[in-house]
Amino acid sequence: MPLTTVGRIAELRTHLDPPRGRGETVGFVPTMGYLHDGHASLIRAARAHHDVVVTSIFVNPLQFAPDEDLDAYPRDLTGDLALAEASGCDLVFAPSTAEMYPEPILTTVTVREVSAPLEGRTRPTHFDGVATVVAKLFSIVGPCTAYFGEKDFQQLAVVRRMVEDLSIPVTVIGCPTVREADGLAMSSRNAYLSAEERAAAPVLHQALQAGRAAIDAGERDPAAVRAVMAALIEAVPLAELDYAEVVDAATFAVPDPLRGTLRLLVAARFGGARLIDNVGATVGATD
Numbered sequence: 234m235p236l237t238t239v240g241r242i243a244e245l246r247t248h249l250d251p252p253r254g255r256g257e258t259v260g261f262v263p264t265m266g267y268l269h270d271g272h273a274s275l276i277r278a279a280r281a282h283h284d285v286v287v288t289s290i291f292v293n294p295l296q297f298a299p300d301e302d303l304d305a306y307p308r309d310l311t312g313d314l315a316l317a318e319a320s321g322c323d324l325v326f327a328p329s330t331a332e333m334y335p336e337p338i339l340t341t342v343t344v345r346e347v348s349a350p351l352e353g354r355t356r357p358t359h360f361d362g363v364a365t366v367v368a369k370l371f372s373i374v375g376p377c378t379a380y381f382g383e384k385d386f387q388q389l390a391v392v393r394r395m396v397e398d399l400s401i402p403v404t405v406i407g408c409p410t411v412r413e414a415d416g417l418a419m420s421s422r423n424a425y426l427s428a429e430e431r432a433a434a435p436v437l438h439q440a441l442q443a444g445r446a447a448i449d450a451g452e453r454d455p456a457a458v459r460a461v462m463a464a465l466i467e468a469v470p471l472a473e474l475d476y477a478e479v480v481d482a483a484t485f486a487v488p489d490p491l492r493g494t495l496r497l498l499v500a501a502r503f504g505g506a507r508l509i510d511n512v513g514a515t516v517g518a519t520d
């Protein structure tokens with residue numbers, strides 16, 4: 234089926250109601266565009282399991298603070314449509330800001346606790362913006378299975394919790410992070426990096442691997458794991474560390490001593506780009 238692009242909410246519903254009425258399933262991939270192979274992996278996952286695949290492309294102003302990169306955020310609708318089609322997408326929903334927010338929005342969704350640490354501490358309004366737009370997109374698309382990247386691990390946890398708390402009829406699937414050959418997690422924001430910053434940026438993944446290796450070697454002190462990761466990032470002059478943390482993958486609390494299913498997460502600035510990354514680690518029950 235050739236790709237169809239729609240900009241209006243009503244039009245998208247007109248496209249989705251008939252197949253859903255026939256019992257067909259919908260796979261949905263929400264994005265902010267400037268698509269890369271990480272996004273493509275989500276579209277391919279949706280294609281493998283659903284009759285109709287929808288990708289949204291919307292740079293959501295609500296999730297950017299006034300001093301953040303909303304205006305500079307990279308955009309390339311033509312390239313996005315080509316990549317979406319090549320990855321198996323049927324329908325791209327690319328609304329204008331006026332279509333999504335015809336009035337200043339008075340209703341917001343807040344997912345407490347999960348939103349508070351890490352990204353939430355540095356970007357206090359970010360997850361309210363994410364939860365609100367994702368709730369709105371889920372309401373527009375309707376019952377579906379939605380695919381999110383583990384690249385934004387805390388966002389995935391926020392969305393999962395919102396769907397549970399509000400009984401939204403959407404199944405949320407988390408997909409592995411797609412990386413460049415040198416380990417850098419693919420991100421639309423990598424486009425901001427100078428050649429020197431791009432060469433330095435894989436330290437994020439190296440730090441995460443070193444943190445995981447410390448846990449695998451028996452380290453159970455969260456501060457020690459933090460220190461291993463922070464030291465590597467702080468040793469790179471072009472990197473400005475925001476956080477390096479190890480948390481329980483479900484609650485985002487810091488277990489001390491470390492136990493259970495863990496997530497190691499880092500954030501740092503490289504010039505104008507703020508990059509994040511994360512990996513998993515497990516401390517066995519017999520430990």
Ligand code: AMP
Binds near residue numbers: 263270382
């Ligand atoms: P964004 O366009 O950055 O809002 O991302 C849209 C979706 O793609 C989110 O669910 C992201 O977690 C996911 N995503 C972004 N980068 C990657 C990546 N490198 N690997 C897998 N998923 C990703």
